[in-house]
Amino acid sequence: MHSGTTLTQFIIEEQRHIAGATGDFTALLNDVVTAIKTISNAVNKGALIGVMGSLDTENVQGETQKKLDVITNDIMIRNNEWAGHLAGMASEEMDNVYSIPTKYPLGKYLLVFDPLDGSSNVDINISVGTIFSILRAPVPNRAAAKEDFLQPGVKQICAGYALYGSSTMLVLTTGHGVNGFTLDRDIGEFILTHEDMRIPADTKEFAINASNQRFWEAPVQRYVAECLEGKTGPRERDFNMRWIASMVAEVHRILTRGGIFMYPRDTRDPSKAGKLRLMYEANPMSFIVEQAGGKASTGYERILDVEPTDLHQRVPVILGSKNEVDVVVGYHSAPKAE
Numbered sequence: 161m162h163s164g165t166t167l168t169q170f171i172i173e174e175q176r177h178i179a180g181a182t183g184d185f186t187a188l189l190n191d192v193v194t195a196i197k198t199i200s201n202a203v204n205k206g207a208l209i210g211v212m213g214s215l216d217t218e219n220v221q222g223e224t225q226k227k228l229d230v231i232t233n234d235i236m237i238r239n240n241e242w243a244g245h246l247a248g249m250a251s252e253e254m255d256n257v258y259s260i261p262t263k264y265p266l267g268k269y270l271l272v273f274d275p276l277d278g279s280s281n282v283d284i285n286i287s288v289g290t291i292f293s294i295l296r297a298p299v300p301n302r303a304a305a306k307e308d309f310l311q312p313g314v315k316q317i318c319a320g321y322a323l324y325g326s327s328t329m330l331v332l333t334t335g336h337g338v339n340g341f342t343l344d345r346d347i348g349e350f351i352l353t354h355e356d357m358r359i360p361a362d363t364k365e366f367a368i369n370a371s372n373q374r375f376w377e378a379p380v381q382r383y384v385a386e387c388l389e390g391k392t393g394p395r396e397r398d399f400n401m402r403w404i405a406s407m408v409a410e411v412h413r414i415l416t417r418g419g420i421f422m423y424p425r426d427t428r429d430p431s432k433a434g435k436l437r438l439m440y441e442a443n444p445m446s447f448i449v450e451q452a453g454g455k456a457s458t459g460y461e462r463i464l465d466v467e468p469t470d471l472h473q474r475v476p477v478i479l480g481s482k483n484e485v486d487v488v489v490g491y492h493s494a495p496k497a498e
């Protein structure tokens with residue numbers, strides 16, 4: 161690709177090589193990108209346009225909604241409901257599937273998203289992001305039911321995230337590697353700046369919320385303890401640690417310089433298999449990480465193979481540099497010490 165390639169041009173050129181492509185997917189992605197530019201603007205203006213702070217409402221996870229959670233959810237819906245590419249949408253911020261209003265045509269894709277991931281960081285001006293995943297509707301042009309969305313991550317045809325950081329970036333895969341684009345605000349276009357992003361196989365940097373340590377299972381306890389032992393421990397090297405509490409920012413760091421990110425299964429609440437959501441956090445991020453040469457596992461199985469049973473189901477997440485994820489996964493299958 162030449163320098164200055166726009167995201168639109170990149171997608172059109174990529175789709176040109178796909179037999180039977182009608183341009184429908186390209187047009188859908190274009191609408192997603194418009195929504196992301198609008199969200200970037202709202203996040204960037206912040207307090208100037210009165211969008212900071214919380215509401216009195218909770219989402220389906222029982223988490224207090226930020227004003228921006230609701231505003232950004234609305235931006236995603238309004239930009240993607242009208243053009244006839246979708247059979248339905250699902251989001252972290254909505255209990256049920258969003259049905260396309262009957263005044264609009266239906267299409268052959270499903271869009272799943274977390275409109276503002278890491279939103280508890282928004283009031284303190286730390287990076288947040290949007291995560292999205294595109295699936296094929298099992299029956300095109302028919303209003304999608306919840307069951308239509310419950311497809312394992314391997315079925316995704318596209319996944320991406322936008323990172324609203326010191327610059328706004330969009331990182332994307334359609335199953336042919338991972339590419340990153342930076343928003344040039346002067347011309348309002350995403351420009352290809354990070355071609356074929358690859359995650360280094362080895363790392364000395366781990367990310368985990370250590371305040372949950374007492375709830376972790378034995379394999380994660382062992383892994384983190386060995387990292388902390390550093391050069392004189394079994395890993396024979398010193399590790400560094402990061403925790404931003406914004407998954408998009410953590411995954412972006414890992415795509416840029418390697419690392420491992422863990423939100424593992426813990427014993428806090430046995431009814432919840434972790435904190436992160438499968439459909440709109442773990443699956444899209446795992447697709448991106450695998451396409452960049454990394455790995456993503458629950459500790460017990462590949463995340464992309466998990467059969468979803470609910471739109472909002474949670475899943476343990478261990479992802480990043482291949483060799484490091486292999487170490488943690490290996491500890492999950494190692495025989496338990498007596």
Ligand code: AFP
Binds near residue numbers: 276436
């Ligand atoms: P919020 O969107 O509620 O801020 O949650 C962010 C998130 O889902 C993910 O982006 C972070 O990695 C993780 O939760 C942070 O969780 P802790 O607050 O438990 O560290």
